[in-house]
Amino acid sequence: MSGGELYIVGREQDRFCINGQNYYAHDVERVCEQLPALASAQAAALGVLEEPDKTCSLVVLVQYPRQELELFARLADQLRQWLLVQLGVLCRHILPIRQLPRTTSGKLQRFALKERYLAGDFTPIVDELQSISRRVEAARSDSQR
Numbered sequence: 267m268s269g270g271e272l273y274i275v276g277r278e279q280d281r282f283c284i285n286g287q288n289y290y291a292h293d294v295e296r297v298c299e300q301l302p303a304l305a306s307a308q309a310a311a312l313g314v315l316e317e318p319d320k321t322c323s324l325v326v327l328v329q330y331p332r333q334e335l336e337l338f339a340r341l342a343d344q345l346r347q348w349l350l351v352q353l354g355v356l357c358r359h360i361l362p363i364r365q366l367p368r369t370t371s372g373k374l375q376r377f378a379l380k381e382r383y384l385a386g387d388f389t390p391i392v393d394e395l396q397s398i399s400r401r402v403e404a405a406r407s408d409s410q411r
Contacts, residue, residue, distance in 0.1 A: 282313020310363075312324070
């Protein structure tokens with residue numbers, strides 16, 4: 267608010283609607299980066315239309331230069347819970363990426379990330395993370411017996 271006038275800021279293309287609630291990517295990213303386990307990591311939030319029902323889902327990519335997907339899977343679980351508590355939104359996928367693409371002026375290239383996601387570039391990582399989650403869940407089930 268400035269001079270009695272309310273100004274809405276944010277880029278329309280970075281806004282998405284999940285379950286009737288509007289979100290701006292930079293707001294979701296700021297919440298992600300407040301998770302202590304992420305410390306200095308950066309995140310990119312994407313609203314992705316899922317087929318066949320055309321509902322919008324949240325996908326978060328986290329800059330994570332290491333290779334260990336087992337460690338990342340634990341971080342992703344923490345972030346998923348964090349987003350649910352802080353924003354009340356379920357995240358479809360939380361994925362690692364070595365480097366978030368940026369423009370020459372330093373702006374995050376969310377559109378490029380969304381194109382890569384929709385093209386299936388991250389499908390092998392999604393599959394591997396789901397496999398890790400199944401193994402962890404099976405181990406938990408076995409230890410509770």
